Structure formats: C-alpha cells, structure tokens
Amino acid sequence: MAIKVVPRYGNSLKDKLYLPGIAGGMKTTFKHFFKNLKDVGGVNTLQYPEVQPTDITPRYRGVHRLTKHDDGTEKCVACFMCATACPAECIFIEAEERFDGVDEKRPKEFKIDLLECVFCGYCVEACPCDAIRMDTGIFSFTSSKREDFVLNKKALMANEKSKDFE
Template identity: 60%
Template sequence: MSIKIKKITRNKMSFKQRIYLFYISLGMLRTLKHFFKNLLNTKNIDFLEYPEQKPTDITSRYRGLHRLTKNEDGELKCVACDMCATACPAKCIFIMASEVESKKEKAPIKFSIDMLECVYCGLCVEACPKDAIRMDSGIYTKTGFDRQSFVRDIVELSNTKGGF
C-alpha cells in the first residue's frame, strides 16, 4: 500500500500584503477616532467610582468572594468533610479538621482559600453537603500588597457577610 503525497504550492505574498500596512492604518484610524471623540466630550463617558458606588447590574448568580456560613447557634456549619477541597479543580482550599464535643463529629480548625489560585468556578459551593460555603459575599475585588494577603483564613471567611 503506497501513500500518495500531494504537494501544495503557495503563492508568494507581495510586500504590501506581508506588512499589513493597510489594516494597521485602519485600526489606528478607528482608535484615534474613539480617542478624539472621548477627549472632546468627556461628559458622555460612563464610569463608576468603585469603592463608593457599587455595580447595579450584578445578578444574584454572580460569584463573589467566598464566605463560611453559621447556624443559629453561631457555630460554623462546616463539618470538615473535605468535599469542597476535593471538588476544587485549582486545589486552592486547605482544611485541617479536629474532633469536637458538639452535635457534629468534626470541625475545621484551619480553613483557608488561596484567592490567587481560585478560578471562581463554584464547584466547592455545589459540593458542600451542609451549605457551609457560599460565594455570595457581594465583595467583587480583593486587593493586597503581597501573596499572603490573598490567602483568606477561617476567621476572615466566617466574618464575611452575605451581600445579595
């Protein structure tokens, strides 16, 4: 059995086509048009002064920063089952459990989420059998100066209130 190879000849592009000069100039013209339009008429530019003004077009399905929920007694609902950490594709959730003397058998003594690694997929929320973790905090951004400030621990996660 022989394999037939078909050779395809390519036509040479002219110098004008190779440097894309026409298309580059079209893009620059469009950019300059928008620039001068906005420069001369600044009153029609929509902007939001973020920390003072919150966005109004956020739906209830928006995934904000994580929070841990509490039951009526003020205890965390989390039973440290490790389901959220198992479901997380980014492996950014770390839980250390200990035994407790209350109704539940285990509770987390360490619970942290590395927000720089999180992809905000929501699989941790879906995997939790106790509805202990949610992404409805209403906090849209997290800022910091070093990597450690983006790791949210159990204290910060449990003190965050729901925003929607």
C-alpha cells in the first residue's frame, strides 16, 4: 500500500494575508446588505420576545421540569444519573431517605443552574425513572438577578408540560 502525500495549502503570502477570504466574505455580506436595502418589506423581522416564533418543533428543548406520581410526590429517586450525564455539571442533588414506601430515597435538594446548562437533553435521556423532562415550552427565561436562574425542586415541580408537546 502506497502512502499518499497530501499537499499543504496556505503557505503563499496571498494565503497568509487572508485577503482573498476577507474579500469573499465582504462580497457576500454586501450582496445581502444591498438586496435587503432595496426590499425592506421583504425582510422577515420578529418582534421577540413579544411575538414568539411559530416554527418551534415539539422536539425543541425548553426549561426543565420534574415529573410527579399521581399522588403529587416526585418521581425522582435521587440516583444522580442526570447529574452524572450532564456535561455542563449544572445539576446539584442532595438525597434523603424516603419513608413512604414508594422508593428508597428522594431528592432533599434538586437544583439546576440554567446559566450553566447547555440544554443538551442528556439529563432527560439518562433518567431511568422519567423524572426529568424538558417539554415545558419555556424557551426564553429572563431575569435581572443570577439567583433567579437557579431553579430549585419546588420551581421544577411547578413547571408544567406545554400543551404544544401533547
């Protein structure tokens, strides 16, 4: 089997100055700029957040929620699978023993930091009890304080499933 030698590009002065790349990018930018300048009415503008997008699919991941049993208790058994699967390490769980005979333990404290979360959905996939979901339909979460972005167990249990995901 012969070894294939692949030539290396970018050694010329023209390539090192990046001028052809910059010129090509500016050409594309100005082409769109002048096209939109001629037809201002044809530019699609959404007055977000007052007008929400309508093209969001049911698979789009929103803010998290904790699911409940029929009696209103949380389904989470504090197995730490969601926190282990989370690449952003934004899920914090403190477990406590459970004495109601439903499960062995439950989360005493369950927090998700939405500012650190990358909304990948790994926590939903890792959960063996289907206790955490991202189907609330809440896609823009705003606040003026950092503390409001850390959702505790009470806030996560209060989040409901969006009607759009049914």
